[in-house]
Amino acid sequence: MSKGQTKAERLLSELRAIPKLIQELQRDLEATRSSLLTSPQWSDMRVVGGVHKSQEDKNIKIIDSCEWHVKQINQLNARKTEIMDIIFKLEDNDQRRVLIAAYLTYDSYVEACDALYMSKAKFFTIKSKAVKNLNRLI
Known part of the structure:
Protein backbone atom coordinates (compact mmCIF):
# COMPACT_ATOMS: atom_id res chain seq x y z
CA MET A 1 0.00 0.00 0.00
CA SER A 2 1.31 3.38 -0.97
CA LYS A 3 1.93 6.04 1.68
CA GLY A 4 0.12 8.63 -0.40
CA GLN A 5 -3.14 6.70 -0.64
CA THR A 6 -6.24 8.35 0.71
CA LYS A 7 -8.83 6.56 2.82
CA ALA A 8 -11.12 6.32 -0.20
CA GLU A 9 -8.38 4.75 -2.34
CA ARG A 10 -7.64 2.19 0.39
CA LEU A 11 -11.35 1.44 0.68
CA LEU A 12 -11.67 0.97 -3.08
CA SER A 13 -8.59 -1.28 -3.16
CA GLU A 14 -10.18 -3.37 -0.43
CA LEU A 15 -13.40 -3.56 -2.45
CA ARG A 16 -11.43 -4.75 -5.48
CA ALA A 17 -9.77 -7.53 -3.45
CA ILE A 18 -12.90 -8.86 -1.73
CA PRO A 19 -14.36 -10.88 -4.66
CA LYS A 20 -10.99 -12.51 -5.29
CA LEU A 21 -10.62 -13.41 -1.62
CA ILE A 22 -14.12 -14.87 -1.55
CA GLN A 23 -13.38 -16.89 -4.66
CA GLU A 24 -10.20 -18.32 -3.12
CA LEU A 25 -11.96 -19.14 0.14
CA GLN A 26 -14.79 -20.86 -1.73
CA ARG A 27 -12.29 -22.87 -3.76
CA ASP A 28 -10.49 -23.94 -0.58
CA LEU A 29 -13.82 -24.69 1.11
CA GLU A 30 -14.87 -26.99 -1.74
CA ALA A 31 -11.52 -28.76 -1.63
CA THR A 32 -11.89 -29.22 2.13
CA ARG A 33 -15.44 -30.51 1.78
CA SER A 34 -14.43 -32.92 -0.96
CA SER A 35 -11.70 -34.31 1.30
CA LEU A 36 -14.42 -35.08 3.82
CA LEU A 37 -16.40 -37.00 1.23
CA THR A 38 -13.45 -38.84 -0.25
CA SER A 39 -11.29 -39.21 2.83
CA PRO A 40 -10.03 -42.74 3.24
CA GLN A 41 -11.88 -44.64 5.92
CA TRP A 42 -9.86 -46.58 8.42
CA SER A 43 -10.71 -48.63 11.42
CA ASP A 44 -12.32 -46.72 14.27
CA MET A 45 -9.04 -46.01 16.03
CA ARG A 46 -5.57 -45.37 14.63
CA VAL A 47 -2.36 -44.22 16.26
CA VAL A 48 -0.68 -41.24 14.62
CA GLY A 49 2.50 -39.94 16.20
CA GLY A 50 1.75 -41.77 19.43
CA VAL A 51 -1.72 -40.16 19.70
CA HIS A 52 -4.94 -42.11 19.20
CA LYS A 53 -6.96 -40.61 16.35
CA SER A 54 -10.37 -41.75 15.20
CA GLN A 55 -12.01 -41.13 11.86
CA GLU A 56 -14.55 -39.03 13.74
CA ASP A 57 -11.75 -36.72 15.02
CA LYS A 58 -10.57 -36.19 11.46
CA ASN A 59 -14.10 -35.46 10.22
CA ILE A 60 -14.71 -32.96 13.05
CA LYS A 61 -11.48 -31.14 12.18
CA ILE A 62 -12.56 -30.87 8.53
CA ILE A 63 -16.04 -29.61 9.52
CA ASP A 64 -14.48 -26.98 11.82
CA SER A 65 -12.32 -25.81 8.94
CA CYS A 66 -15.40 -25.53 6.70
CA GLU A 67 -17.19 -23.45 9.34
CA TRP A 68 -14.20 -21.09 9.50
CA HIS A 69 -14.27 -20.63 5.72
CA VAL A 70 -18.00 -19.90 5.74
CA LYS A 71 -17.54 -17.37 8.57
CA GLN A 72 -14.76 -15.57 6.65
CA ILE A 73 -16.83 -15.48 3.46
CA ASN A 74 -19.78 -14.01 5.37
CA GLN A 75 -17.52 -11.36 6.93
CA LEU A 76 -16.12 -10.41 3.52
CA ASN A 77 -19.63 -10.14 2.07
CA ALA A 78 -20.67 -7.93 4.99
CA ARG A 79 -17.63 -5.69 4.44
CA LYS A 80 -18.40 -5.48 0.73
CA THR A 81 -21.94 -4.36 1.61
CA GLU A 82 -20.56 -1.70 3.98
CA ILE A 83 -18.29 -0.30 1.27
CA MET A 84 -21.09 -0.38 -1.30
CA ASP A 85 -23.36 1.50 1.12
CA VAL A 110 -9.98 -0.25 -19.90
CA GLU A 111 -12.67 -2.91 -19.56
CA ALA A 112 -14.72 -0.60 -17.34
CA CYS A 113 -14.41 2.27 -19.87
CA ASP A 114 -15.54 0.04 -22.70
CA ALA A 115 -18.45 -1.41 -20.71
CA LEU A 116 -19.67 2.05 -19.69
CA TYR A 117 -19.23 3.39 -23.25
CA MET A 118 -17.07 6.26 -22.01
CA SER A 119 -13.91 7.76 -23.34
CA LYS A 120 -10.90 7.24 -21.13
CA ALA A 121 -10.68 10.96 -20.41
CA LYS A 122 -14.29 11.15 -19.26
CA PHE A 123 -13.95 7.92 -17.27
CA PHE A 124 -10.87 9.10 -15.39
CA THR A 125 -12.34 12.56 -14.78
CA ILE A 126 -15.45 11.03 -13.22
CA LYS A 127 -13.37 8.51 -11.28
CA SER A 128 -11.17 11.27 -9.88
CA LYS A 129 -14.20 13.32 -8.78
CA ALA A 130 -15.80 10.21 -7.28
CA VAL A 131 -12.70 9.42 -5.21
CA LYS A 132 -12.56 13.03 -3.95
CA ASN A 133 -16.24 12.94 -3.02
CA LEU A 134 -15.81 9.56 -1.38
CA ASN A 135 -12.98 10.99 0.73
CA ARG A 136 -15.34 13.72 1.88
CA LEU A 137 -17.95 11.12 2.85
CA ILE A 138 -15.44 9.12 4.84
Missing part, protein backbone atom coordinates in the same frame (compact mmCIF):
# COMPACT_ATOMS: atom_id res chain seq x y z
CA ILE A 86 -20.72 4.23 1.35
CA ILE A 87 -20.39 4.39 -2.44
CA PHE A 88 -24.17 4.66 -2.82
CA LYS A 89 -24.14 7.75 -0.63
CA LEU A 90 -22.51 9.58 -3.55
CA GLU A 91 -25.06 11.86 -5.16
CA ASP A 92 -23.87 11.46 -8.76
CA ASN A 93 -25.03 8.25 -10.48
CA ASP A 94 -22.15 8.37 -12.96
CA GLN A 95 -19.64 8.47 -10.12
CA ARG A 96 -21.27 5.42 -8.51
CA ARG A 97 -21.33 3.55 -11.82
CA VAL A 98 -17.67 4.34 -12.52
CA LEU A 99 -16.50 3.23 -9.07
CA ILE A 100 -18.50 0.01 -9.16
CA ALA A 101 -17.34 -0.80 -12.68
CA ALA A 102 -13.71 0.10 -11.98
CA TYR A 103 -13.33 -1.59 -8.61
CA LEU A 104 -15.88 -4.38 -8.49
CA THR A 105 -17.22 -5.49 -11.85
CA TYR A 106 -14.20 -5.34 -14.16
CA ASP A 107 -10.55 -6.26 -13.72
CA SER A 108 -9.14 -3.23 -15.52
CA TYR A 109 -10.00 0.38 -16.15
Whole structure:
Protein backbone atom coordinates (compact mmCIF):
# COMPACT_ATOMS: atom_id res chain seq x y z
CA MET A 1 0.00 0.00 0.00
CA SER A 2 1.31 3.38 -0.97
CA LYS A 3 1.93 6.04 1.68
CA GLY A 4 0.12 8.63 -0.40
CA GLN A 5 -3.14 6.70 -0.64
CA THR A 6 -6.24 8.35 0.71
CA LYS A 7 -8.83 6.56 2.82
CA ALA A 8 -11.12 6.32 -0.20
CA GLU A 9 -8.38 4.75 -2.34
CA ARG A 10 -7.64 2.19 0.39
CA LEU A 11 -11.35 1.44 0.68
CA LEU A 12 -11.67 0.97 -3.08
CA SER A 13 -8.59 -1.28 -3.16
CA GLU A 14 -10.18 -3.37 -0.43
CA LEU A 15 -13.40 -3.56 -2.45
CA ARG A 16 -11.43 -4.75 -5.48
CA ALA A 17 -9.77 -7.53 -3.45
CA ILE A 18 -12.90 -8.86 -1.73
CA PRO A 19 -14.36 -10.88 -4.66
CA LYS A 20 -10.99 -12.51 -5.29
CA LEU A 21 -10.62 -13.41 -1.62
CA ILE A 22 -14.12 -14.87 -1.55
CA GLN A 23 -13.38 -16.89 -4.66
CA GLU A 24 -10.20 -18.32 -3.12
CA LEU A 25 -11.96 -19.14 0.14
CA GLN A 26 -14.79 -20.86 -1.73
CA ARG A 27 -12.29 -22.87 -3.76
CA ASP A 28 -10.49 -23.94 -0.58
CA LEU A 29 -13.82 -24.69 1.11
CA GLU A 30 -14.87 -26.99 -1.74
CA ALA A 31 -11.52 -28.76 -1.63
CA THR A 32 -11.89 -29.22 2.13
CA ARG A 33 -15.44 -30.51 1.78
CA SER A 34 -14.43 -32.92 -0.96
CA SER A 35 -11.70 -34.31 1.30
CA LEU A 36 -14.42 -35.08 3.82
CA LEU A 37 -16.40 -37.00 1.23
CA THR A 38 -13.45 -38.84 -0.25
CA SER A 39 -11.29 -39.21 2.83
CA PRO A 40 -10.03 -42.74 3.24
CA GLN A 41 -11.88 -44.64 5.92
CA TRP A 42 -9.86 -46.58 8.42
CA SER A 43 -10.71 -48.63 11.42
CA ASP A 44 -12.32 -46.72 14.27
CA MET A 45 -9.04 -46.01 16.03
CA ARG A 46 -5.57 -45.37 14.63
CA VAL A 47 -2.36 -44.22 16.26
CA VAL A 48 -0.68 -41.24 14.62
CA GLY A 49 2.50 -39.94 16.20
CA GLY A 50 1.75 -41.77 19.43
CA VAL A 51 -1.72 -40.16 19.70
CA HIS A 52 -4.94 -42.11 19.20
CA LYS A 53 -6.96 -40.61 16.35
CA SER A 54 -10.37 -41.75 15.20
CA GLN A 55 -12.01 -41.13 11.86
CA GLU A 56 -14.55 -39.03 13.74
CA ASP A 57 -11.75 -36.72 15.02
CA LYS A 58 -10.57 -36.19 11.46
CA ASN A 59 -14.10 -35.46 10.22
CA ILE A 60 -14.71 -32.96 13.05
CA LYS A 61 -11.48 -31.14 12.18
CA ILE A 62 -12.56 -30.87 8.53
CA ILE A 63 -16.04 -29.61 9.52
CA ASP A 64 -14.48 -26.98 11.82
CA SER A 65 -12.32 -25.81 8.94
CA CYS A 66 -15.40 -25.53 6.70
CA GLU A 67 -17.19 -23.45 9.34
CA TRP A 68 -14.20 -21.09 9.50
CA HIS A 69 -14.27 -20.63 5.72
CA VAL A 70 -18.00 -19.90 5.74
CA LYS A 71 -17.54 -17.37 8.57
CA GLN A 72 -14.76 -15.57 6.65
CA ILE A 73 -16.83 -15.48 3.46
CA ASN A 74 -19.78 -14.01 5.37
CA GLN A 75 -17.52 -11.36 6.93
CA LEU A 76 -16.12 -10.41 3.52
CA ASN A 77 -19.63 -10.14 2.07
CA ALA A 78 -20.67 -7.93 4.99
CA ARG A 79 -17.63 -5.69 4.44
CA LYS A 80 -18.40 -5.48 0.73
CA THR A 81 -21.94 -4.36 1.61
CA GLU A 82 -20.56 -1.70 3.98
CA ILE A 83 -18.29 -0.30 1.27
CA MET A 84 -21.09 -0.38 -1.30
CA ASP A 85 -23.36 1.50 1.12
CA ILE A 86 -20.72 4.23 1.35
CA ILE A 87 -20.39 4.39 -2.44
CA PHE A 88 -24.17 4.66 -2.82
CA LYS A 89 -24.14 7.75 -0.63
CA LEU A 90 -22.51 9.58 -3.55
CA GLU A 91 -25.06 11.86 -5.16
CA ASP A 92 -23.87 11.46 -8.76
CA ASN A 93 -25.03 8.25 -10.48
CA ASP A 94 -22.15 8.37 -12.96
CA GLN A 95 -19.64 8.47 -10.12
CA ARG A 96 -21.27 5.42 -8.51
CA ARG A 97 -21.33 3.55 -11.82
CA VAL A 98 -17.67 4.34 -12.52
CA LEU A 99 -16.50 3.23 -9.07
CA ILE A 100 -18.50 0.01 -9.16
CA ALA A 101 -17.34 -0.80 -12.68
CA ALA A 102 -13.71 0.10 -11.98
CA TYR A 103 -13.33 -1.59 -8.61
CA LEU A 104 -15.88 -4.38 -8.49
CA THR A 105 -17.22 -5.49 -11.85
CA TYR A 106 -14.20 -5.34 -14.16
CA ASP A 107 -10.55 -6.26 -13.72
CA SER A 108 -9.14 -3.23 -15.52
CA TYR A 109 -10.00 0.38 -16.15
CA VAL A 110 -9.98 -0.25 -19.90
CA GLU A 111 -12.67 -2.91 -19.56
CA ALA A 112 -14.72 -0.60 -17.34
CA CYS A 113 -14.41 2.27 -19.87
CA ASP A 114 -15.54 0.04 -22.70
CA ALA A 115 -18.45 -1.41 -20.71
CA LEU A 116 -19.67 2.05 -19.69
CA TYR A 117 -19.23 3.39 -23.25
CA MET A 118 -17.07 6.26 -22.01
CA SER A 119 -13.91 7.76 -23.34
CA LYS A 120 -10.90 7.24 -21.13
CA ALA A 121 -10.68 10.96 -20.41
CA LYS A 122 -14.29 11.15 -19.26
CA PHE A 123 -13.95 7.92 -17.27
CA PHE A 124 -10.87 9.10 -15.39
CA THR A 125 -12.34 12.56 -14.78
CA ILE A 126 -15.45 11.03 -13.22
CA LYS A 127 -13.37 8.51 -11.28
CA SER A 128 -11.17 11.27 -9.88
CA LYS A 129 -14.20 13.32 -8.78
CA ALA A 130 -15.80 10.21 -7.28
CA VAL A 131 -12.70 9.42 -5.21
CA LYS A 132 -12.56 13.03 -3.95
CA ASN A 133 -16.24 12.94 -3.02
CA LEU A 134 -15.81 9.56 -1.38
CA ASN A 135 -12.98 10.99 0.73
CA ARG A 136 -15.34 13.72 1.88
CA LEU A 137 -17.95 11.12 2.85
CA ILE A 138 -15.44 9.12 4.84
